Amino acid sequence: MSIVVFTDIDDTLIQTKRKCENGNGAEMAVTAIDKEAQPASFSSAGQLHFYHWCNDQRLIPVTGRNKEALDRVSLSFDTYKVIDHGAIILDKENKIEADWLQLLTRESNQWQEILDQYVEDVLAIITEQGLSLRCRVISDFGFPCYISIKGESTDLLRLDGIAERFCQQAENARVHINGKNMALLPPYACKKRAVEFLQKILIAAHSNLLFLGVGDSNSDLAFMSSCHFQVIPSVSQISQDKLL
Known part of the structure; x- marks a missing residue:
């Protein structure tokens, strides 16, 4: 059985300096820059280990970032990408997936x-x-x-x-x-819909798949619920609002 991980990025794999646990970014790796090429987001050793484990499976980002903002993240994503809160799905060549393009248009x-x-x-x-x-x-x-x-x-x-x-x-x-x-x-900017669209494509090619959904925000719960398992950072909007 192959594993496919659909994961949010910000506050899941990376976070701003303000949100780093130690408050100053020490012992945190820079994993995203801003438009002026200055450090903007960081990842802990644990986050990087989790990212590399996911990448050893099949990792598909599901993010609110647009393509330009995603390109400023140093973590690599080599397969499909769900960006712009689900409005756009990119293929491996960073072009809008053909069938999705028709729907979006x-x-x-x-x-x-x-x-x-x-x-x-x-x-x-x-x-x-x-x-x-x-x-x-x-x-x-x-x-x-x-x-x-x-x-x-x-x-x-x-x-x-x-x-x-x-x-x-x-x-x-x-x-x-x-x-x-x-x-x-708008209705077409929907992470859940985009994830389910890709799941159908992936299942058609490889039927024996296990889907993991990873996210920190309440808005991520919808696409995570379309996966077999849900993974939540211990410090997150979900854990604060739903679990405590």
């Missing part, structure tokens, strides 16, 4: 104007209330993937009305919040 067309309007609405609230937030549509490979809102977590709470209205926009439209990050996700 059809479903994303109607959302560009909707996402642009929500960005305008959020920016208006930010200006009116003087919030310490920034907001934009994250696009990748020419497709609008989701809305990213970042800033003070207390200010994000002031957007509850926008978040509720967005979820009512369409069935399976969702809002993801973790710390200082909020994402407004």
Whole structure:
């Protein structure tokens, strides 16, 4: 039986200096850089050992990062990649998987104007209330993937009305919040759907597979539930909200 590991990246395999247990990044390996090529995220020896074990199996990242941000992670991923919160699936050649491309093209067309309007609405609230937030549509490979809102977590709470209205926009439209990050996700930006799509492809080629789902965030639970086993970091949003 072969093992396939679907894993989140940030706060699972890597984390920012602020979130490192020792508080200063000491004895932590740099595993991601920012746009200025400065150290941005780190991994412990245990995280790196776990990553290498997963990579000895078949490791597929499932991340909110876009391709540019994923390229700044030093960990290598040599097979499929689920990026942009599930909006895009890349094949081994880093091209959008052909069948997924057809789905994405059809479903994303109607959302560009909707996402642009929500960005305008959020920016208006930010200006009116003087919030310490920034907001934009994250696009990748020419497709609008989701809305990213970042800033003070207390200010994000002031957007509850926008978040509720967005979820009512369409069935399976969702809002993801973790710390200082909020994402407004159209229905096609769905990690669970992307993972299940890849599982069908993998099973068609090799029927005897065992799937592990790894993640730290409550929003990861959906795709993890599509796997045979779920693996959760001991320090995570899931362990704090669901297990304690």
